[in-house]
Amino acid sequence: MVSVSMTVNGRTVSGQCEDRTLLVQFIRENLGLTGTHVGCDTSQCGACVVHVDGKAVKSCTMLAAQADGSEVLTIEGLASGGELHPVQAAFRANHGLQCGFCTPGMIMSAVDMINRHGGKLDEKTVRAELEGNICRCTGYHNIVKAILDAASTMGDGTRVAAQ
């Protein structure tokens, strides 16, 4: 067993878990934050994407122990008060989801993408950057539209940090 302590969505949390516990298990089972999904469990689908120290990672491919001392941002940490994050709002406005299972990972990837590329984001880049996120419903079209919409709303330098 290891003791881990990290900041999740701005809140300091700590807990005991097995050394082999994945970050996604810790987030879902220890912290009860079930917005982060497990889709494939083979590091391919991206439903489990969270930000660790400001970078999008697959939380099914990282141990909770590795994240000890880190700042973690999950889908639950994006909205501010009752107001959706611009990327969440853009996914809703553009019908960027159908069943919604991949959506938390898509949105976390989109926020990371916009953080890195800002207003320079174009369709080709969005499609290439979605390499690590699989959606089986939408055909990606509205997801791409939503991300481009959010990127233009947020513009350059509108980095949304962990709350």
Next chain:
Amino acid sequence: MYATNYHRASSVEDAVQLVSGGDEAKFLSGGQTLLPTMKQRLAAPSDLVDLRHVAAMKGISVNGGTIRIGAATTHAEVANSAEIAAACPGLCHLAAHIGDPHVRHMGTIGGSIANNDPAADYPAGLLALNATIVTNTRSISADDFFTGMFDTALEEGELIVAVEITAPAKCGYAKFPNPASRYALTGVFVARQGDGSVRVAVTGAGSDGVFRQAEMEQALASDFSATALDGVSVDDSDLMADIHASSAYRANLVKVMAKRAVTAAG
């Protein structure tokens, strides 16, 4: 995943000591291959020694013509390095096309070459660039380092600390990615040194891992252009065949990717 014991190393010495303490301990760098393998129970290390917090293994420096990349440097850091882009742009292109953005935020150059997956990208880059792999005990040339599929010259408990590359005059990388995994179905890295010598390294295609293509090297040394490769025939007898591509298909890809790599090198 079977149970394991996690340790966080604070220095190279600490990491080497920690790994010698376990029955079947393994270094854990970015973990983008090791953790999925453990989840499938295809690997079951007794102990994992996390290298992500070893400062001496991080960072990129370019001094004159020598590029030094710490072994724990991520693919994203290499892909986005302005210093490497100026000295060896083909390597940035290679790093930018490994896996996906999330994998590139975690996966490291040291982890990739220590694993020496026969379809990984970095082995082709480092072999073509005649890199030196610096470990905690010695320096190993890329020619000696990559010894076969998933096999390297590393001894038990030996740790890669950095990779050193002499900036080439020109270099380029082209890969045909497996559409599902993004591993190279075939990838070719071409590097031309200041003295006109050329090295061509192929990943994804060889049945025993990364290899150099001597005939292409000779053709490109006398004429560094894609058309110089027209007359080269690639023997498919030592190439991989699987559900994704036959060896004959891969042989053709070696040539097509080599031509694209030369064109990319400019």
